[in-house]
Amino acid sequence: MNRRKVTFKLYPNARETERLTGWIRLHCELYNAALEERIDAYRKHGKSISYYDQQNVLPEVKAARPEYVELGSHALQQTLRKLDLAFQAFFRRVKAGQTPGFPRFKASKRFAGFCYPDPAGWKLMQSGTRGATLRVGSGKDSMSIRARGKHRFGDAARPNDLTITRKNGEWFASVTLRVSEDAVARVRTGDGHRGIDLGLNDWATFDNGETIANPRFMRTNLPRLADLQRRQSRKKKGSCRYKRLGRRIARLHERIGHVRLDFIHKQTSRLVASCAVIATEELVISNMSRSAKGTQNEPGRMVKQKAGLNREILSAGLSMAHQMLAYKAVEAGTRLHLSNTRQLKPSQRCSSCWELVPKTLEQRVHECPHCGLRMRRDQNSASVVLIDAHAPGTGVAARQKPRSRQRAKSKSTTRETAAKAFEDAQQSGSS
Known part of the structure; x- marks a missing residue:
């Protein structure tokens, strides 16, 4: 099964907008509280708190704060997982010697959104050509939000996860779909x-x-x-x-x-x-x-x-x-x-004789002093990568050290130029 992401634009009314904004504020509060807990635990006791430690405390959080119940357990877990991924990226950059970028506290107005990591707690219903309805929540507390969008995968596509984001005052729903090989296939009209x-x-x-x-x-x-x-x-x-x-x-x-x-x-x-x-x-x-x-x-x-x-x-x-x-x-x-740019050097290589012809960035015309080929620089580069695709054995990747000019001029009956190899490949493909 393949996975493809489709984005729908949401059109919530005033009541639904206020409720979605409150949910983002609660997710942001949970994110900042979990970050503060990790910082204090390491600063005061030298202890590192893992994602699973914070996830196991979620039932106590919902008991003390009933407003978190309607958000759903899986969505809350995903917010904690987002913080854990930020710490993993921080430690990875530290080990690599890069600028670490410690995870920071977020303001609710700059908190992007929240995610449902599985199909539980929401449902997307397509209606008409481009209309859709997103139902979030369960039971009498659920809300149905009008949406606009369409995907090309048909009814066989199965939803995998949902991400609701707020951007410039507008709301969007990104849905990841599990799609079969036949559904993602594109029709090719040429060869x-x-x-x-x-x-x-x-x-x-x-x-x-x-x-x-x-x-x-x-x-x-x-x-x-x-x-x-x-x-x-x-x-x-x-x-x-x-x-x-x-x-x-x-x-x-x-x-x-x-x-x-x-x-x-x-x-x-x-x-x-x-x-x-x-x-x-x-x-x-x-x-x-x-x-x-x-x-x-x-x-x-x-x-x-x-x-x-x-x-x-x-x-x-x-x-x-x-x-x-x-x-x-x-x-x-x-x-x-x-093509490997460092090895092949498409902008410096002649597509006819395969010799290197150094050029500055201002030179937009390729003029080869060896074979006399004159062509636009970009067109010559496109021809070089196409030759490398058809005859990789003649490319620089096959011989790490370039041959000397004397050997290149020798009349060997066993060595073929790149252009000759490309012509033979085309003839064999047409036959």
Whole structure:
């Protein structure tokens, strides 16, 4: 069974909104009380409290505070489990030598929401094409909240867990579904082989020269965002106008995220539906978007320019595109090939003679001095990763040390170039 997450937008009335807000406040109070208990136990007695120690005390908490009863035992346990996961991540970062980030107390207005880890205590009922009803609670204390949304998995999908979140004054329900292999399968309409180079000048460049323009989600809305932030900075912090402008800024950021998500969903779905093989290079976006500020002893260079580049990298959503291609390719039966960037060096390698041709970032045209190939840099990179996908034996991963130029020019009858191997692979595939 596969698991897929579907998000529904909730439309609670005034009474239901007040009740959901009270539930979030109680979950936040439980989270902060459990965190304080762990801190005091270690500070005063040097004792570490585990998740199971705090879970076993929940019956006493509900006896002393009856308002916790209607929240459900499993939802309360999940809140304690969330705190335990935060401590596990803290200790993992300490061992790895990273910035630890000790778990902090949370304000109720900034507490995201709560979760039901299993189907108990709630039920989702689909009605019509996009209408739904979410029933939370049990017995006469339950409430039915109108929802909007739909998934493509049919009635055979079984709910696994529910997360109710509050974001910018709106309510959402994320439901994880257990879905069969047949239900998640996508229809593939083509058998093309495509090499893709994801970038910033063009969001995607293919090996045949086709491109997908970069919508520049953040840059398009940057003047409006800067105007709102400038107006907010002139207001008294904490005033009604300051908060009103803060909500408008949050809604603009949310809209940018929604437009980007919609664009990447459509492009990745189109790719996996029309291709049997998709080849691209493996990108580590966290390293590419790392700050250039440096340290006080060793300050960085061109910090403002690198900050603008980082904003464009994150705005393009390249990491999100890789994640979507990964699971959608499995659903459509498409083979996704990720080339090792450090070994293959697609932007520096010639797709015709397979020689390394060093280039700076400003050079957008590939000109090979060995074979005379002249091509757009991104198109050449897309061709290189596609060759690596069809003939991995000719790639750098097969020979860790590059061959010398003299040996590369020798007329050996047993060695084939990458381009020749790619042609043979295509001929064998067509036959």
